[in-house]
Amino acid sequence: MTNPLRRRSLLAGAAATVTLGGLTSWGDRSARADGQPAIADHLIVLWMQGGASHIDTFDPKPKTKEGGPFRAIKTKTPGLEVCEHLPGLAERSDRFAVVRSMTTKEGNHDRARHLGHTGYAPNPTVAHPAFGAWFSHQKGQPGELPHYVSVAGPAHDAGFLGVEHGPFVLRQPGQRPDHTGYGFGVDRSRFDRRLKALDFVDQQFAGRTGDPSLSSRDAVYARSVRMMRSEHLAAFDLDAEPVADRKRYGDSDFGRGCLLARRLVETGVPMVEVTLNGWDTHTDNFTRTQKLMGQLDPAMSALLDDLKARDLHRRTLVLWMGDFGRTPRINGNEGRDHHPKAWSVVLAGGAIRGGQVYGATDATGTEVVKDAVSMPDLFTTMAMQLGLDPTATEYTPTGRPLSLTNQGSQIKALLVET
Amino acid sequence: MALATWITAGENRWFARATVNRMWAYFLGRGFFEPVDDFRPHEPVESEALLDALARDFVAHGYDLRRLSRAIVSSAAYRRSATGNDAPRAWHRFDLRPMSDTQLLDALVVATDVGPVLTEVLGDRVERVKLRMRQQFRFTFDVDEDTSDDTFTGTIPQALMLLNGPLSAAGSSALDGSTVGQALAEDDEAGIRRLYLSALSRPPTQAELAHWLGYVAQAKREKWSHERNRRGGGPVGKLYRRKHLRGTGPRAEAYEDIFWALLNSDEFYFIH
Numbered sequence: 001m002t003n004p005l006r007r008r009s010l011l012a013g014a015a016a017t018v019t020l021g022g023l024t025s026w027g028d029r030s031a032r033a034d035g036q037p038a039i040a041d042h043l044i045v046l047w048m049q050g051g052a053s054h055i056d057t058f059d060p061k062p063k064t065k066e067g068g069p070f071r072a073i074k075t076k077t078p079g080l081e082v083c084e085h086l087p088g089l090a091e092r093s094d095r096f097a098v099v100r101s102m103t104t105k106e107g108n109h110d111r112a113r114h115l116g117h118t119g120y121a122p123n124p125t126v127a128h129p130a131f132g133a134w135f136s137h138q139k140g141q142p143g144e145l146p147h148y149v150s151v152a153g154p155a156h157d158a159g160f161l162g163v164e165h166g167p168f169v170l171r172q173p174g175q176r177p178d179h180t181g182y183g184f185g186v187d188r189s190r191f192d193r194r195l196k197a198l199d200f201v202d203q204q205f206a207g208r209t210g211d212p213s214l215s216s217r218d219a220v221y222a223r224s225v226r227m228m229r230s231e232h233l234a235a236f237d238l239d240a241e242p243v244a245d246r247k248r249y250g251d252s253d254f255g256r257g258c259l260l261a262r263r264l265v266e267t268g269v270p271m272v273e274v275t276l277n278g279w280d281t282h283t284d285n286f287t288r289t290q291k292l293m294g295q296l297d298p299a300m301s302a303l304l305d306d307l308k309a310r311d312l313h314r315r316t317l318v319l320w321m322g323d324f325g326r327t328p329r330i331n332g333n334e335g336r337d338h339h340p341k342a343w344s345v346v347l348a349g350g351a352i353r354g355g356q357v358y359g360a361t362d363a364t365g366t367e368v369v370k371d372a373v374s375m376p377d378l379f380t381t382m383a384m385q386l387g388l389d390p391t392a393t394e395y396t397p398t399g400r401p402l403s404l405t406n407q408g409s410q411i412k413a414l415l416v417e418t
Numbered sequence: 419m420a421l422a423t424w425i426t427a428g429e430n431r432w433f434a435r436a437t438v439n440r441m442w443a444y445f446l447g448r449g450f451f452e453p454v455d456d457f458r459p460h461e462p463v464e465s466e467a468l469l470d471a472l473a474r475d476f477v478a479h480g481y482d483l484r485r486l487s488r489a490i491v492s493s494a495a496y497r498r499s500a501t502g503n504d505a506p507r508a509w510h511r512f513d514l515r516p517m518s519d520t521q522l523l524d525a526l527v528v529a530t531d532v533g534p535v536l537t538e539v540l541g542d543r544v545e546r547v548k549l550r551m552r553q554q555f556r557f558t559f560d561v562d563e564d565t566s567d568d569t570f571t572g573t574i575p576q577a578l579m580l581l582n583g584p585l586s587a588a589g590s591s592a593l594d595g596s597t598v599g600q601a602l603a604e605d606d607e608a609g610i611r612r613l614y615l616s617a618l619s620r621p622p623t624q625a626e627l628a629h630w631l632g633y634v635a636q637a638k639r640e641k642w643s644h645e646r647n648r649r650g651g652g653p654v655g656k657l658y659r660r661k662h663l664r665g666t667g668p669r670a671e672a673y674e675d676i677f678w679a680l681l682n683s684d685e686f687y688f689i690h
Binding site for chain 1: 452514516573574575576578579581582583584586587591623625626629633642644646650651652654655658671674675676678679680682683684685687688690
């Protein structure tokens, strides 16, 4: 009759672990599938919504018709040039790897975002889980804050793995999530009393139904209450950050999102995704892209600096990615269109060897000519960095086996040699 | 046009089968075949004869969705409840399904009876406030179309909204005219019964009634009272200052707790 995993017993358990929260609490940096220790236990995704032009950012083609008006500048890395509007990142190029040979087949935004978040092209008969959901499913949900926070962005859900593995979507960086304070006329003691009352009601219902979906909802409730009561909620208050530090990230929502990402990772949140929207530049590509780089450059630079200064960079993998690249051909509206065939992503942190370029495109940025990287390759590489087993199989409700990704290979050249 | 004619041609059984399956899944949470849009001939079908009969009837009556819905909701399968533990067979019991966000919002407004109170206090702004709540609700998580319903059981933002949000707070407050206000005007047995009927559409069991009578008695004995500030509380605070019942004390506080618990309960949340 009484299920030991009922909601309030979960709450009691949660209360007991409160003191274990914090930076290093989730000590289960468990072994990787191959027996080596996991390298990173956090992932920060900087998602360029709309699809950033690879040519105007990390794969410049100066002095070509397709290259556009931007100059390319040298970086700390011999042989790597980036767009002139990324000066901060150019100075830090020893800390990241540029992959110039991403190649995918999805040229539609929704389909590309599905692919970029789940590793799979959409398929109406399978609800693919997002990477963050696999992460939670395999590694659990340490700490008191949600395991996967998506800042200001659309996020992909947990699919068939169940809603408790889904992302926590924060409307706007800089404010606490809605409804994390007690309601009007309620304080801690009254809230506790109410939870007991709620437990009584739910016990009656569970006794009559015993439906498994109840425990899934109860797990979400337990996590919600844990989050309400967590001292780590203060991570959401960016005002606590010195003004000078806030300034380094730039005065933009994306900058604040990156600062928040750092603060959340510091409290132990495994995955944070920060979206920078506006890259779908079919018209007026250069003005708009320059403006976006003006937000990206300080934010991502400050993030890389802070992770390093706090000695979090080895434990935190950072991925810069968007829907796809954009066409080398400049259209009649000074715009660039969708180009999934060849594009760039950037990786930093973990065991990523910074200061390198992997893969290459042809003279115009149209085709990959060296070391093509597929989404499964990228997912496999990231998963292994985080100590996940990319091939571990789960079964969908219709009995279909599915793993995080099973077609890819780890890109060893991206990693420091061990 | 030719396509439309072909689709609805009586001999094209696929359109009718697909529609019947969708409607059946809508009402019962699970179709004859799943996923509902996968209607290939070789797919295994639960209760082929029933599906076929419903599809034929649907075609014969000019694709009358109303008639189809009526047939489904009057079926024995639909009327089964989620309780009980019969041996498994097709639709032997109603699978628990969470309400959609819109259903949940509407259910909260109806159960708490704060609609009229809101209208009285907010006047013309009530629609805007409701719209905002709806948007907040939607934002809590836009459920993907390709997520089957049974995996959606609410997210953290949605849970937080039910625990601490304005609608739960206002709806469980002892306001003049709300469900809690009405219940407080009655004796405890009738009052608790009203709270249950409003939230769960059933009276409390004997055990539940006894439990809550004890709860109210304890509130009185221990003189529960939470002073609510004269200021603050946002729209809920404002509403409370305008419409709260005076001089009710610990008993009102206990009723508010009970109703809050019912609104947050699994039994309220799931269609069963």
